[in-house]
Amino acid sequence: MTFTEQANKIFCQVIKDYHLTDNVDTPIHNPYERNTIDYNLYLKCWIDTVQWHYEDIIRDPHIDPIEALALKRRIDHSNQDRTDLVEQIDTYFRQLYAMVKPQPDARLNTESPAWAVDRLSILALKIYHMQEQANRTDATEEHRQRCRMKLDVLLEQQHDLSTAIDQLLDDYEQGRKVMKVYRQMKMYNDPSTNPVLYKK
Numbered sequence: 001m002t003f004t005e006q007a008n009k010i011f012c013q014v015i016k017d018y019h020l021t022d023n024v025d026t027p028i029h030n031p032y033e034r035n036t037i038d039y040n041l042y043l044k045c046w047i048d049t050v051q052w053h054y055e056d057i058i059r060d061p062h063i064d065p066i067e068a069l070a071l072k073r074r075i076d077h078s079n080q081d082r083t084d085l086v087e088q089i090d091t092y093f094r095q096l097y098a099m100v101k102p103q104p105d106a107r108l109n110t111e112s113p114a115w116a117v118d119r120l121s122i123l124a125l126k127i128y129h130m131q132e133q134a135n136r137t138d139a140t141e142e143h144r145q146r147c148r149m150k151l152d153v154l155l156e157q158q159h160d161l162s163t164a165i166d167q168l169l170d171d172y173e174q175g176r177k178v179m180k181v182y183r184q185m186k187m188y189n190d191p192s193t194n195p196v197l198y199k200k
Helices: 003-018 037-058 065-096 113-134 141-174
Strands: none
Touching: 003 037, 003 113, 003 141, 037 065, 037 113, 065 113, 113 141
16 A cells, blocks of 8 residues: 555545544544554644634634634644644654665655645545535535536546655655755744734
8 A cells, every 4th residue: 555545545534533523622533553654644634624624614704703713713723733743744754764865866846745745635625525515415416516527626636646745755765856844934823933922
């Protein structure tokens, strides 16, 4: 099984597990051993899945402003957790390929493998929810057909992205590419770099 086959399998499991309750306050029950890549992949997609539903809720035009502000804080916290976890996954890859000697003509990639995995997790969510729309019995046939067409594109995108990630990992393993990771350094969450915070 390739890395992305395992990742996509875990992502589908997460989305299915979440929708048993379909509640953003449902506690996570990660079935994988801590400090493993599978554990982090499960946690990554769980964070994405909960945040997906946060984003649905906050778009309710009738949401109470106090509740909306509290939810915005939860989204901010979720975004930071997501970023931190992506960096942990990149650390896994750096350790995995630490002993590989790059070839003299080794190239760089535009993004780290974990940020590509981040996109793969989001794609799994898009596919699940587009499939849901394509099967809606309370929607028009035109709506369902439009969603089926979008679903086909998403499935093709998932296949292509999975292939690209597996090829990238093979490039790292063979020394054809050099892995460099730049931390996100988000300034708005840091009290020492966000002027709204440090001027108070």
